[in-house]
Amino acid sequence: MSNRLSSRLARLLNLVPYFIANPGISPAEAAEELGVSTTQLMTDLNQLWVCGLPGYGPGDLIDLSFSEESIEVTFSAGIDRPLRLTSTEATALLIALRSLVEMPGMVDPSSAQRAIAKIEDAAGSAAARAIGQDRDTSPAPDIAEDPIAATVRAALADKTALRLTYYSASRDAVSERIVDPVRIVLVDNYSYLQAWCRQAEGVRLFRFDRIDAAVQLDEPADPPPQALEEDSNLELFSGDGSLPEARLFITKEWVWMLDYYPMDVEHVNGDGSVEATMSFGTLEWMARLVLGFGEGVRVLHPPELVSEVHDRAVAALDAYDVIGS
Structure with missing residues (x-):
């Protein structure tokens, strides 16, 4: 708790030099530049009124003047510069x-x-x-940004729609779709574009390294209100009713795969094995995935996937027999 409070205090005190450097800035402009909501900014400003110098009486506390049009610091209590980093x-x-x-x-x-x-x-x-030594102050060189990433960020900034060419891992296919960008998020150490997909009529995550092409369109982005919620659809593989679903039996030694693949656990057995479901795009892709786990994973449903896995396993064994003969 104490670390959280001290972190909040440091953030609040850094607002003072910011508003001194930007006198008369409006709350909406300041909130956008600082990356917070206007409501959060006004809460912070009201909190600053009880921060200041020992004595904590009139003339000791930070004083501000703010309205819907502008914010000004009338007394800084000596906090004229940003705090120094350790x-x-x-x-x-x-x-x-x-x-x-x-x-x-x-x-x-x-x-x-x-x-x-x-x-x-x-x-x-x-x-x-x-x-007592001199310091090299030569400017840092600019780094060229990936063109696709630059296009996506530009569309977000300009609030315009995007045409994406995207490889879907769950479908094992490349498709083209038009999306309304919402935000960029970081999930499991990968950056994703969170956007309203007009084709799927839902919020989807598009991993940057799987976007083959991005074109910024002239039409404005128009995601529905529910797509703008902060926690809207941040799961990597949200339910898609158009995708078939596999029911798998996973042995105790392989349950770690639940942390790496988008599965829903349906039943946990007494020996530690589980039954789980997973959506997939094509039989071929799902069969390859299951066969890669050997005896650790067995398909229970649907019958066509059971047959596909069986046929591929038999073909592989036959190929070994040919090589060994």
């Missing part, structure tokens, strides 16, 4: 920024690289001053 905080921030640069679509890589360079320069300059 070495541990700077290291954690650098690691996070470098991770974001490697995730397509999450940030503008050139902007992130410049931020990294500034933090490294500040830390290096402090160290150089301590030992």
Whole structure:
């Protein structure tokens, strides 16, 4: 709890130098630039009124003047500059920024690289001053952003629709679809475009490294209200009624696969084995997946998938017999 409170206090106090540097900015503009909702920003501003210098009486506390049109700091209580990062905080921030640069679509890589360079320069300059050496201040080179990621981010910024050429792992097929972008999210260390798919008439996640092409359209994006909810459909493989479903028996030694594949557990047996269901696109793809687990996974339903797995297994054994003869 104490760590959470101190983190919130640091965030609140950094608002003071921000508004000093941007006098008269409107709450809507500030909220958009700071990446928070207007409601959250107003809650933070009201909280600042009880922060200030020891004594905590009139003339000691931070004072602000704000309305729907503008925000101004009338008394800063000495908090005129952003808080300085400790070495541990700077290291954690650098690691996070470098991770974001490697995730397509999450940030503008050139902007992130410049931020990294500034933090490294500040830390290096402090160290150089301590030992009496000069610091190299040459600017960081720009990093070329992946064209597809740049197109997706531009569509989000401009609030326009996108035409995607996308490889679907569950269907083992490439399709073209028009989507209304909602946001970019990070799930299991992969960056995804969360968007309203007009073809499926639902919210879908599109993994960046599976988008083969992206074209920004001239028409505005128009996702329905339910698609804009923060937790709207963040599961990687949401239910698609058009897809067939396999029922699988998974032995105790292979239940770890539940953490890696989009399955729903239907029954847990006394010996630790489970029965689970999984949607799939084609019999061929699902049969290859099941056969890859050997005796650890057995298909219970549907009959056509049972037959497909059986036929492929027999063909594989026959091929071994031919090689051995």
